[in-house]
Amino acid sequence: MIYGADVSIVLVTIAILFVLTYYKKWGWLWREWLTTVDHKKIGIMYLIAAILMLFRGGVDALLMRTQLIQPNMHFLKAQHYNEIFTTHGTLMILFMAMPFIFAVFNVAVPLQIGARDVAFPYLNAISFWLFFFAAMLLNLSFVIGGSPDAGWMSYPPLSDLPFDMGPGENYYILALQITGIGSIATGINFFVTILKMRAPGMTLMRLPLFCWSVLGACILIIVAFPALTAALALLLIDRIAGGHFFTMLAGGNPMMYINLFWVWGHPEVYIVVLPAFGVFSEVVATFSRKRIFGYTSMVASIMVITVISYLVWAHHFFTMGAGPGVNSFFAVASMIIAIPTGVKVFTWLFTMYAGRVRVPAPMLWTLGFIPNFAIGGATGVMLAAAPADYQYHNSYFLIAHFHQVLIGGTVYGMIAGMYYWWPKMFGHRLNERLAKHAFWWFNIGFYVCFMPQYFLGYMGMTRRIFTYSPGMGWATWNLISSIGAYMMGIGFILIAADIIYSAFYGERDTTGDIWDGRTLEWSLPSPAPHYNFAVIPQVNDRDAWWESKQQRLEGKEVTALQYKSPLRPIHMPKSSGRPFVLSVCFFVAGFGLVFNWYILGILGFLGVGLCLILRSFEFDTDYYIPIDEVQHTEKAYGRLLHGEQ
């Protein structure tokens, strides 16, 4: 089976290369995509990569569910099972959820705050390519040398050299390290963008809630990811330089890794779920045609979650002997976080209350999310009770809980965001009929898959076991769970089919405001011109675009968002191939270190250094779009400029 997968990877690669060459698209690909620093294009590339990784992680999940479908299955070997659950977790968190949130960051944030780009466009491109090549590095492990097999958190001493020879763990460490650097850069980039690049008049309390949630997520990225960098660096030193941080000998302490890992790992789950909350806030307000209820309490709850999520990491090891004082502190902190989350759920419900609610695909996923998160949140509080956790720890109850919140929160949120901003990205909308089928297959399959796992957890089934004997009484629930997993797979295929179908037959968005939206991105044509705003808008209120539409309806003169001020040449960053080359060098360095080929590793790092130095000596990094060209483009969009001759 592994060979079959290898062959199919090679065939797909050859097919892609052939199509690109046949249609002479290499130049186009390089100029328009690989060298771009435009946040909208980078967002689209993140989105494509995230969906591909969702597919790969999903296939991993289906392989595992097939293996567990009945007792004593011989579908996968134990080693394969270890590798598959490890890559499933790693891919889904770091190479699916993270790029998915970065996709919506890139697509929506600059447009919502009335900016022409992110604060550091060149760095943004570097972030994307680091993520991309790190993902390739991890996926390469499947073909060359063997996948990581020590679980997605790679606890030492299990992941230390004496217990885990071979390159699999090295692949894990280096791929995460490289994508982690990119994530930190993205966190800094969007933090600065939101704080410093808002259009005039957009005070923080007029900021769209999605941007608030991105701000919270970026703060968490900035404070949490360095801990992952540190943990992985120390593990790498243990593995390739013979260090003794986490070994069983010479004074090492594996618990140190577990602490460092979860100092990142717990905030990470809020990093991926906060933007989803932001998407829900936008979607609920738009499709209820109502201003969001309790804006201030929404902002406060985002910030409270941001702070508390940093104080709960030890709940991941209640059973590892921390003592009652420590366990109590982390149990209480873990439970308290449910309060701001509850506040958010109620404000969404109150926004819908007495609103004129429409239910297209983005709203459907939002509505589907609410019961999911209520159940997932309740089981989370059960897990947070330290004494009870001794019962559920590392059981299928835990598996069911975190899939319920991570899929029910992040995946539902990102899919809602994808449907919501799809017209803005591509200029056409996705097909509603297919979207509804996809949602119901996925949503029903989701309950069929994970509800039985709560029971399995109570029946004593622990995570990571690759098969079980018939006498355990787990067979029926496992069978039901696997059926649910396949239903989710059908839901995913329908989403993919929708994307392909709508590319040809999707309803075109000619207005730029297909949902009757509220925030500034809907004031632009779809897809937006590469400079976004011909004239930076003046913001006077929350939901600036909605308010200006209301003013127009009431026959008042619209003060904001008009081309009042004269056009000026627009300052834009130049495209650059260096982010791509730099990331290839990182990939080479990582690949060298995976196999302890130090010469290749050093060559890769020299390449990285050379790219940095060349950038330092480059001063011709941006250009101006002349007024004529802006006028021409705006006219092509049918947007006449104010006061034009």
Next chain:
Amino acid sequence: MHSLPRAAHLPIEYSTEDGSLRIFGFWVFLVTDMLLFSCFFATFAVLYRHTGTGPKPSAIYDVRGYTAETIILLTSSFTSGIATYFMRRDNKSGLVTWLVITIVLGLSFIGLEVSEFVSDAVTGATLQRSAFLSSFFTLVGTHGCHVSFGIIWMTCLLIQISKQGITPVIARKVFITGLYWHFLDVVWVFLFSVVYLIGGMY
């Protein structure tokens, strides 16, 4: 992207919007770097008594060596401040002179550190010996790598200054390297206290 001129009373490195944006971004980067060091400090604090069969901290620390390193690095932070002072007064030769002095001090710091590491390794106190030594070399070595990176960075800047003189872009770069250099100085103050003074008591 902005490069519209701003108020004239601001220092040259803040005189463009792009400049002040990048300086703010660098401050945020320093937060992440500080947290990276914090994690290594925490690891050292947990592991410095875990010496296994290797030497204790007090057995390998060279008081004269690390005191000299401290004095040199703190001085270099001062000289990089003087470089910024001359930059703001549009004095190119002053800027170049004090940057060169900073680089020389940085190089002598690195030289002392490397000789300290080598003499430890010769006596068998290597990173592979014990958890304490792993955390010691990683923490101090990471700081040393940062200093080396800063030296390369400032050398590149010297070449650019000699070609272009003091422009807002160059000024922004000099200011950011200055921030970086002061940051490394602050980290060293903690290294001196935690690794050498507190660690040296064991």
